[in-house]
Amino acid sequence: MNARFGGPAKYKAWDRQKSKCAGCGLELRMFIMEGRTLLVHPIIPFKEGGDKTASNCVILCMIPPNNCHLKIGHGGREDSEPCRISMSDLPYLNG
Ligand SMILES: [Zn+2]
Numbered sequence: 296m297n298a299r300f301g302g303p304a305k306y307k308a309w310d311r312q313k314s315k316c317a318g319c320g321l322e323l324r325m326f327i328m329e330g331r332t333l334l335v336h337p338i339i340p341f342k343e344g345g346d347k348t349a350s351n352c353v354i355l356c357m358i359p360p361n362n363c364h365l366k367i368g369h370g371g372r373e374d375s376e377p378c379r380i381s382m383s384d385l386p387y388l389n390g
């Protein structure tokens with residue numbers, strides 16, 4: 296299984312979040328311009344049946360100190376699988 300979001304879903308999520316991190320609201324545009332990678336995550340992991348549409352797609356920062364990718368996407372553990380994300384952890388889901 297190809298467990299990745301396609302371009303259109305990612306851009307839709309980016310627009311919906313108004314280029315902010317869904318977890319902490321950090322403006323992410325400048326990081327893109329610096330060529331850094333952002334983390335695109337499923338809200339419901341693909342393994343648990345999450346789909347590849349924009350509504351299951353969330354963009355998180357991976358910049359200290361917030362590092363929402365690690366904190367929210369992986370429950371704070373470097374080595375863990377992506378976890379199911381609770382909506383209450385995504386206050387900036389719509390920008
Ligand atoms: Zn963040």
Ligand SMILES: [Zn+2]
Pocket residue numbers: 334336364368369377
């Ligand atoms: Zn991840």
